[in-house]
Amino acid sequence: MQFVKFKVSFLYSYVCITGASVMALELAASRFLAPYYGTSMIVWANIIGLILLSLSLGYWIGGRWADRRPDGKLLMLISLAAGVFTSLLPLWGKLIFPLLSNGILDTSLWIILCSFFAILIVFAPPVFLLAMVSPFAIRLVSASEEQIGKTAGNLYAFSTLGSIIGTFGTAFGTIPFLGTRETIFLWSAALIAISSLGLRKSKWKWSALFLLLPVLLYLIPYDTFKQVEGKPVVWSKDTLYQFVRVTQTADGQTSLIYNEGGGVQSMRRPNDALNKNDYYDDYLMLPFLMEKPEQVLVLGSAGGTIPRLLAKYVKPIYPGLHTTGVEIDPEVIKLDSRFFGLQPEDAKLVNQDARVFLDNTEERYDIVIVDCYSQQIYIPFHLSTVEFFQTIENHLNPSGLLALNVNAVSTDSRLLQSMEKTLHQAFPFSYVVRARGDYNYILLGSLTPLKLDKLKAIEADHPLAGIRDEWPKQLTSLTPEQFANGQLLTDNRAPTEMLTDSMIFSAAGAR
Incomplete structure (x- = not known):
């Protein structure tokens, strides 16, 4: 042959x-x-x-x-x-x-x-x-x-x-x-x-x-992503970091969705309205926990929801408030003004990794908000460690505070308890707030005790009055007993993905 x-x-x-x-x-x-x-x-x-x-x-x-x-x-x-x-x-x-x-x-x-x-x-x-x-x-x-x-x-x-x-x-x-x-x-x-x-x-x-x-x-038409939960997709792109889509309903509600839609990264409701299901609204309480807030840093600004809400609801009360938003995906930054209403005067936007930004800035802030998620629902491991929180502490003013959102199915979640334990290691005063939404818990770290009586600066007829009334019931100080089953997360060992996956599989298996 x-x-x-x-x-x-x-x-x-x-x-x-x-x-x-x-x-x-x-x-x-x-x-x-x-x-x-x-x-x-x-x-x-x-x-x-x-x-x-x-x-x-x-x-x-x-x-x-x-x-x-x-x-x-x-x-x-x-x-x-x-x-x-x-x-x-x-x-x-x-x-x-x-x-x-x-x-x-x-x-x-x-x-x-x-x-x-x-x-x-x-x-x-x-x-x-x-x-x-x-x-x-x-x-x-x-x-x-x-x-x-x-x-x-x-x-x-x-x-x-x-x-x-x-x-x-x-x-x-x-x-x-x-x-x-x-x-x-x-x-x-x-x-x-x-x-x-x-x-x-x-x-x-x-x-x-x-x-x-x-x-x-x-x-062949590939229309799998033409709609998400019945909402038409008005923009989509495979970026260097994820598959990004923007959906918009008939009444004008706009959402920024990464990948399959397990977590909405940003949302703009008609007229920037507040909603009992939006954990973003809870961040608006932070400026009222201090005397005269001026510098706010938002790590993971995504579509600019948090900077936009701060500009609308807080800045009229504190005109000296300045917001800086840091977002790693340059394609997402372009969407902020196009779909989510963020104006140039609302915030200064920086295209960079959150931790790299902190390592290369000498600025100090009154409030640092961490809202970073990678690939739908994962907290990037390098943004969950003691070293990261200590870096933030070094960039806070004496009365400053850190706030970050953690998605968890319950207070018994090992992911949530690990984040609580790690935060408590870095900050002498730490708290957890059961935020708006189904799976949202906001952790707070401060160098001084928080005084909720300062929330009285929000008048009864202000749109934020409803959240102001919720906070005393939803906020509790963290104690070692609350995160006894948690793991201390460090740069050397921070299995946030494994903790998230095990939480999801446990919840899915229970159905």
Whole structure:
């Protein structure tokens, strides 16, 4: 039997493209899952672990097949199949993800687990097939090349070069500028194209027709995110940090939603109205706990809800109030004035990571509000530690205070108790407020005791009077007994993602 062989120069280009495709698939898998499961360490561990397992099996079986049948045509058919599998991934996701239409917080545990592993398993076949490329390519040149070591090294070098291109090109190019689906279709088309080029002299020369598959699948309407809980999506984009959408109802209520919608990051109600379900409103009490507040820092300003509400309801009483908002996602900052009514005079906005900003500023503040969430409902671990809270303490004026929101299903939540324990370690006076909303608890840290009698500065006919009356009932001082089961979070060990996931799974399992 006569086997098809290729020029080494063609194989260099071929392994470069297949190597790039593997990394593109890995990154695309993370973004594909992120809208529903986030990108916690657990999610990444599952993605990387399954991909490594697929690669290991692919290397092993690919080497055995290459020895039995060192045929270039077979190699091209393998990568062609990988390209076809890859192009089907968005279609499969469209079938699976509607099962999570209620969000990860309101979906039963078995659906979460089954759909999660179903999607992971779908990514395994193309990665398994692509892993077969390297041993196959080396076997194809081993019979005709005297310097097999050099050639094998070159093949691995070009494959690794492709992986670098796939990594940076996907992370900083195709996903933020085109989208996750488009990235998957682009690399599936590249795999089909290079495979068809290798098959052009065989009876499989018609395989180029498979290029129509990603094109046709791309043209199929993908309307999964046209609405969120019945609210029309007026803007959406895959940014460098998350999948972002803006929804708007007929009466003008606007919401900023990251990923699958498990948590609304910002909201603007018609006329910036207050609402008993909005924990943002509780932050408006903070300026009234001190004599003459001037500098407010909002870490994680998102759509600018907190700065906007401060400007409307507090600044008329304290004209000297100045707000600085820090937001890590530049695309989100652009939405503040466009959809959420934030005006230039309301706040100064800074595009930076919250902790990096604190480490590089010498400003001191009367109030620091931490409202940072990554991938729907996760508090970034580096913004939950004793060291972080101590950094904030160093940037507070003597009578200043820190406030942060924690999503928790109950006061027994180990996540909430760990945050309480950590805050109490950094601040001599610490408190918890059962805030508005279903799962919201606001933790307060201060260098001096809080005096709620200062809330009397809010007059009875003021819109904030209702919240003023709620606070004495909702605020309690933290004591060691309240967070006895909590874990002290440090820069060295802060498993906030694990604590959040275990809380969610426990709540879902109880349904």
